[in-house]
Amino acid sequence: MTQVTPNVAGSDRELIAFRIGEQEFCVDIMSVREIRGWTPATPLPRSPAYMKGVINLRGTVLPIIDLGARFGLQTGEPTERHVIMVAHVGSRLVGLLVDAVSDIVQLTDAAIQPTPDVASESVKAFVKGIFAVEGGRMISLIDLEHVLPAEAEAEAA
Amino acid sequence: MSDDPFEAIKATFFQECEELLGDLETNLIALESGDTDIETINACFRAVHSVKGGAGAFGLDDLVRFAHVFETLMDELRSGRKAVDEDVVQSLLRASDVLNDHVTAARGAGPAVDPDRSQALIAELETLTHGAPVSGTDADAAGDMDDDFGFTPVALSLDDFGAGEAMPLMDLPALDLPPLDLPSLDAPVVTGGEQTGWKIIFRPHPRLYANANETALLLRELGRLGPISVEMDDSGLPSLEALEPLDSHLVWTIHLDAPVAELDVRDVFDFVETDCDLSIMSVMAEGAGASVVSDSLPDLDDGLPSLDTGAAAEFDIAALVAMAQADTASRLGGGGETAPVAETPKSTAAPAPAAPPVAANNATAAAPAAASAATAPVTIRVELDRVDRLINAVGELVIQQAMLAQRVYESGLARSSDISLGLEDLELLTREIQDSVMAIRAQPVKSVFQRMPRLVREVAAMTGKKVKLVTAGEDTEVDKTVVERLSEPITHMLRNAIDHGLESPEEREAAGKPVEGTVKLAALHRSGRIVIEISDDGKGINRQRVRSIAEERGLVTPDQILSDDEVDNLIFLPGFSTAQEVTDVSGRGVGMDVVRRSIQSLGGRISISSNPGKGSIFTMSLPLTLAVLDGMVVGAADQTLVAPLAAIVESLTPKAEDIHLVGGVDPVLMFRDEFVPLVDVGQTMEFRNEPTELKGGVVMIVETEGGQRAGLLVDAIHGQRQVVIKSLETNYRHVEGVAAATILGDGRVALILDIDVLVNTGRRRTTSLAELKMAS
Numbered sequence: 065m066t067q068v069t070p071n072v073a074g075s076d077r078e079l080i081a082f083r084i085g086e087q088e089f090c091v092d093i094m095s096v097r098e099i100r101g102w103t104p105a106t107p108l109p110r111s112p113a114y115m116k117g118v119i120n121l122r123g124t125v126l127p128i129i130d131l132g133a134r135f136g137l138q139t140g141e142p143t144e145r146h147v148i149m150v151a152h153v154g155s156r157l158v159g160l161l162v163d164a165v166s167d168i169v170q171l172t173d174a175a176i177q178p179t180p181d182v183a184s185e186s187v188k189a190f191v192k193g194i195f196a197v198e199g200g201r202m203i204s205l206i207d208l209e210h211v212l213p214a215e216a217e218a219e220a221a
Numbered sequence: 222m223s224d225d226p227f228e229a230i231k232a233t234f235f236q237e238c239e240e241l242l243g244d245l246e247t248n249l250i251a252l253e254s255g256d257t258d259i260e261t262i263n264a265c266f267r268a269v270h271s272v273k274g275g276a277g278a279f280g281l282d283d284l285v286r287f288a289h290v291f292e293t294l295m296d297e298l299r300s301g302r303k304a305v306d307e308d309v310v311q312s313l314l315r316a317s318d319v320l321n322d323h324v325t326a327a328r329g330a331g332p333a334v335d336p337d338r339s340q341a342l343i344a345e346l347e348t349l350t351h352g353a354p355v356s357g358t359d360a361d362a363a364g365d366m367d368d369d370f371g372f373t374p375v376a377l378s379l380d381d382f383g384a385g386e387a388m389p390l391m392d393l394p395a396l397d398l399p400p401l402d403l404p405s406l407d408a409p410v411v412t413g414g415e416q417t418g419w420k421i422i423f424r425p426h427p428r429l430y431a432n433a434n435e436t437a438l439l440l441r442e443l444g445r446l447g448p449i450s451v452e453m454d455d456s457g458l459p460s461l462e463a464l465e466p467l468d469s470h471l472v473w474t475i476h477l478d479a480p481v482a483e484l485d486v487r488d489v490f491d492f493v494e495t496d497c498d499l500s501i502m503s504v505m506a507e508g509a510g511a512s513v514v515s516d517s518l519p520d521l522d523d524g525l526p527s528l529d530t531g532a533a534a535e536f537d538i539a540a541l542v543a544m545a546q547a548d549t550a551s552r553l554g555g556g557g558e559t560a561p562v563a564e565t566p567k568s569t570a571a572p573a574p575a576a577p578p579v580a581a582n583n584a585t586a587a588a589p590a591a592a593s594a595a596t597a598p599v600t601i602r603v604e605l606d607r608v609d610r611l612i613n614a615v616g617e618l619v620i621q622q623a624m625l626a627q628r629v630y631e632s633g634l635a636r637s638s639d640i641s642l643g644l645e646d647l648e649l650l651t652r653e654i655q656d657s658v659m660a661i662r663a664q665p666v667k668s669v670f671q672r673m674p675r676l677v678r679e680v681a682a683m684t685g686k687k688v689k690l691v692t693a694g695e696d697t698e699v700d701k702t703v704v705e706r707l708s709e710p711i712t713h714m715l716r717n718a719i720d721h722g723l724e725s726p727e728e729r730e731a732a733g734k735p736v737e738g739t740v741k742l743a744a745l746h747r748s749g750r751i752v753i754e755i756s757d758d759g760k761g762i763n764r765q766r767v768r769s770i771a772e773e774r775g776l777v778t779p780d781q782i783l784s785d786d787e788v789d790n791l792i793f794l795p796g797f798s799t800a801q802e803v804t805d806v807s808g809r810g811v812g813m814d815v816v817r818r819s820i821q822s823l824g825g826r827i828s829i830s831s832n833p834g835k836g837s838i839f840t841m842s843l844p845l846t847l848a849v850l851d852g853m854v855v856g857a858a859d860q861t862l863v864a865p866l867a868a869i870v871e872s873l874t875p876k877a878e879d880i881h882l883v884g885g886v887d888p889v890l891m892f893r894d895e896f897v898p899l900v901d902v903g904q905t906m907e908f909r910n911e912p913t914e915l916k917g918g919v920v921m922i923v924e925t926e927g928g929q930r931a932g933l934l935v936d937a938i939h940g941q942r943q944v945v946i947k948s949l950e951t952n953y954r955h956v957e958g959v960a961a962a963t964i965l966g967d968g969r970v971a972l973i974l975d976i977d978v979l980v981n982t983g984r985r986r987t988t989s990l991a992e993l994k995m996a997s
Contacts, residue, residue: 108956120968
């Protein structure tokens with residue numbers, strides 16, 4: 065991911081940063097369609113624990129993924145203060161449940177560093193790379209392609 | 222659809238073919254039933270002709286050749302030279318089947334038509350037309366000149382005008398049918414030898430202007446072929462007060478002084494040929510005058526013997542509009558375009574005037590135009606995808622409206638407040654929009670019914686039975702999604718009715734019935750569903766045999782007491798039909814259980830009632846759309862779920878003494894002297910781990926597609942509702958036990974239960990219901 069080709073070297077990327085627990089993550093702003101508050105979801109039977117169920121997004125049945133649980137982090141029950149980021153993953157539209165949206169970050173691809181080995185395996189599976197912003201914060205860039213369950217991924221391909 | 226515009230046009234052609242062939246079939250059936258009205262024959266002719274015309278443009282030679290022979294016979298019938306009798310109609314019906322196959326083959330959607338079959342039918346048609354098969358082009362060119370010339374390719378304009386009476390006027394040759402007819406027609410022209418030019422008489426119809434064509438441009442094109450002189454005959458122009466400005470009244474005579482090929486001349490008129498009377502004569506060097514090589518312009522009066530003067534008077538608004546367009550078109554195109562014609566070399570006459578040409582009595586074209594405009598509704602082709610998007614959006618609108626209404630209600634506003642009243646109006650409007658939008662996608666079942674006569678003919682031929690198919694309610698409308706899936710079960714049931722239902726002609730005769738069996742296919746609306754009935758006047762179901770087969774297969778026990786109806790319906794049980802009785806026709810390893818399953822998967826039901834010796838009636842009822850579903854809204858473990866109403870047999874509050882535990886674990890319910898397994902919905906759907914208390918619970922008795930019964934245990938039944946079906950797969954994936962999702966009035970997503978999966982998984986689970994304490 066740190067490999068920089070001349071064309072993209074100076075290009076800015078806009079990312080949306082969000083918090084889960086004490087950690088900060090971000091995704092490409094282009095993949096996020098909207099951000100909305102948490103509304104109770106209809107649970108789906110026979111689904112992984114991070115699948116919170118489905119909600120009605122203006123007539124679209126939107127699956128909600130608890131991103132923290134997906135990363136193997138400790139998460140509690142969602143409250144009204146939680147946030148759903150509606151994002152495109154492949155051809156699908158999914159809702160990503162996070163604690164809060166914290167920032168919009170601009171940076172070049174060159175600023176992104178590979179994920180260090182110290183990160184836990186479950187996090188590493190979804191993190192494309194990390195970078196630092198002022199104030200000493202570290203943000204992990206998420207690869208959304210892998211957040212849906214494997215079976216759905218195969219279908220999406 | 223391909224990016225290639227030619228391919229796109231071709232695709233449109235095939236679409237139109239489908240409609241034309243459907244029309245053809247319908248009209249032939251009408252002929253068969255004795256309706257030998259000239260309009261019916263004309264309609265058949267037009268359909269075949271249009272197919273041929275299009276096919277010619279795409280160089281589909283086989284199709285053109287066949288359609289040509291077909292059309293020739295139709296023309297004989299149309300002109301009254303040949304009487305429409307039973308034999309002819311049967312041949313036409315067979316020809317229509319082969320034509321259909323030719324089109325399918327040309328589209329690449331089916332195998333090439335067996336040349337022998339096609340040729341045999343061509344011979345058959347030619348025999349009917351000429352009294353003997355015509356074997357080659359020689360014969361065509363020599364002896365059958367009349368015939369060849371008699372069939373008229375102007376049917377495109379007929380399509381538009383919709384009246385047969387005008388036909389004799391357009392006594393044009395087959396020249397618009399490239400490439401098939403051209404060589405033989407070219408021959409006499411070329412052998413003319415000393416031909417020096419052409420005399421062209423051109424009488425435009427108002428439609429020509431309506432289609433934004435312009436005489437001046439045509440004349441200019443002719444001028445490019447060689448020196449021309451143009452004469453305009455305005456004798457037809459009425460006095461100013463009698464003038465219909467939108468009519469076409471002028472006739473041009475063009476002398477083209479160059480020995481160009483006739484084809485080149487024709488090319489100029491390529492796009493207007495159907496909208497004008499055109500006569501092209503070759504001019505010989507000796508000055509022997511014009512010899513008509515192809516067309517003759519018949520006397521106008523002769524052409525119009527039967528034209529009803531009343532028809533001419535009956536201009537309606539649509540025709541006026543069409544003519545107004547003609548006027549506009551010619552004015553727009555005309556004004557600036559006269560100059561080039563004036564510059565045409567050797568132009569001796571006044572160029573085309575800018576004003577629309579006016580002639581005396583051109584009711585010829587106008588009256589039929591009026592007639593057709595009055596009957597044919599105006600339609601547009603819209604991509605289905607766009608309609609679906611609209612339907613989705615309206616579905617969301619309905620949900621939003623319901624949510625808004627609920628919020629307003631909760632806010633405690635008075636019912637008479639402006640907001641509440643406005644909201645009521647909004648609700649009415651929303652409902653109206655929803656109905657209208659669904660109506661866009663609604664289609665008459667005709668498209669399916671139209672395919673059936675052919676099937677019946679084929680099955681009848683295969684089984685050696687004589688069958689008459691009677692259809693009713695073809696105009697019954699149902700959502701496109703349903704129409705598409707009706708064909709298969711209807712096909713199966715018709716096959717079955719003919720093969721198993723009807724007796725052989727001998728048996729029928731012995732039973733004192735007419736030799737020809739009747740199968741009736743009817744569609745009707747009943748209580749918000751579409752009902753398809755297929756009845757026959759055959760022998761009915763042999764209950765004894767059905768019963769013994771069912772016992773043999775272990776489907777019923779010998780001591781079981783069954784009503785007649787129950788016995789009849791045994792044929793739907795899986796495993797009833799076996800390879801043993803598979804015949805060529807209705808067998809193919811597909812039993813009635815498959816038919817039933819395919820109907821049930823559409824949310825429908827099928828039943829049979831039979832009267833021994835008199836016949837059977839199969840009745841299937843289906844929802845009008847697959848976009849919405851009639852559901853029972855239920856609650857289980859704090860979740861709201863929807864069960865498809867079609868699967869529910871009955872709802873009841875079970876008495877404690879009716880519930881038993883099999884092996885101390887699996888609960889069953891005594892329901893009408895039958896033990897049905899109980900499925901705890903809340904637990905099977907993993908909404909809770911503990912089994913529910915039976916006390917206060919409600920049981921819905923459901924029937925799976927396999928005909929198996931079970932009781933679904935839920936906490937409460939909230940009521941019946943129509944819900945919009947939303948797919949879970951769009952953004953997630955299939956979830957076992959869930960058929961789809963929907964959005965309820967409160968804006969929350971509710972899952973629609975997949976009854977079959979639920980019943981099967983529910984039964985497989987070893988629930989801990991053993992601990993269930995029955996309240997007593």
